[in-house]
Amino acid sequence: MMFSSSQFEATAPFSQSTQSAEPSSAAKSRGTEGLVPVTVKQLSEAYQSGDEKSNFQIDGADVTNVTLVGMVDQKVERVTDVTFALDDGTGRVECRRWINEGFDSKEMNDIQDGMYARVIGHLRGSQGGKQIAAFAVRPVLNFDEVTFHFIDCIHQHLLKSRSKVDATNQSKSAEDSNSTITSMGTQPTASGHVTAPSNEFSGQYSVGGLKSCDQKVLEYLQQNFSIEKGVHRDEISKQLKIPVDKIMEAIRTLEDEGLIYSTIDEYHYKSTTES
Structure with missing residues (x-):
């Protein structure tokens, strides 16, 4: 067209x-x-x-x-x-x-x-x-x-522009918080941060905030980066022993994050970077 x-x-x-x-x-x-x-x-x-x-x-x-x-x-x-x-x-x-x-x-x-x-x-x-x-x-x-x-x-441009403003505001807030904590008799750690409370759901996530299933799919595609056509979703499901519907949920998340993309059709996927 x-x-x-x-x-x-x-x-x-x-x-x-x-x-x-x-x-x-x-x-x-x-x-x-x-x-x-x-x-x-x-x-x-x-x-x-x-x-x-x-x-x-x-x-x-x-x-x-x-x-x-x-x-x-x-x-x-x-x-x-x-x-x-x-x-x-x-x-x-x-x-x-x-x-x-x-x-x-x-x-x-x-x-x-x-x-x-x-x-x-x-x-x-x-x-x-x-x-x-x-x-x-x-x-x-x-x-x-x-x-x-x-x-x-x-x-994407607006998100990054807003991130710059947020980063500046967060930096100022962190300085104000440290001052308040010190005045209350609570000292921050050596790194300048207060230890955050544990999260009962934190075990579901790995590096970068990705769920464990998403991370497994990403790592598998990165390991098979040399395959020009990418890897079929069914093959990913078979190798990782994860149901196809869960694989597709992970694929949609990774696509939204810009970490993978479809190649020859909507079933083959490839990582944007090599492991």
Whole structure:
């Protein structure tokens, strides 16, 4: 299904800069995001806080893997790779999809100039600019996906902007609390924090606040990161000895967190990072 440029431009926010020039120290400490929905405009303003090998930062958070939606242009096929430009109405970015096996070729054969596509890949520097090393490219079949993508970009941007404000307020509140505790004769621990009460449900969660089932699914997909097509949900269920309905609940959570994504169909899934 094709869409007119007027339709597309009507859904393309971030045409003007909305990022702050310098992230706060609290924002820098949040670590690398999983899979971040972005616009080309945001990519053009992303910067590296250190040397050329350091991660790019968007909204004060390190970003490695990103997803974009836009119109494909200038597709060039070679034996080892396919390059093309992706235009989302806020700018253009070069994308490169390496061809390692038959699946890669088939995927890129479905992608042609003038059609809209979703690209998932690794953000990296290229000759002073930005390039996406794509590991998944698929055509957009419903224009609602374009609209939803930009809403998702706005949502993520607002969340991170609010996190910066919350981090500043929390830091101030922590200082005020420590002062109050000291005045009441209760001393904080060596780390400056008061020990939190135990939570009867804490055993259900592991690192990052994920439930144990979610963590098992994520770790299994990370261990099988080398499988290009991803792993079928039934295979995950079989190997982990967890019912399929529980596996799908975990998959939905991990997708929402940007930690995994679907590949060749809605049954195969792959982690965004390797273990």
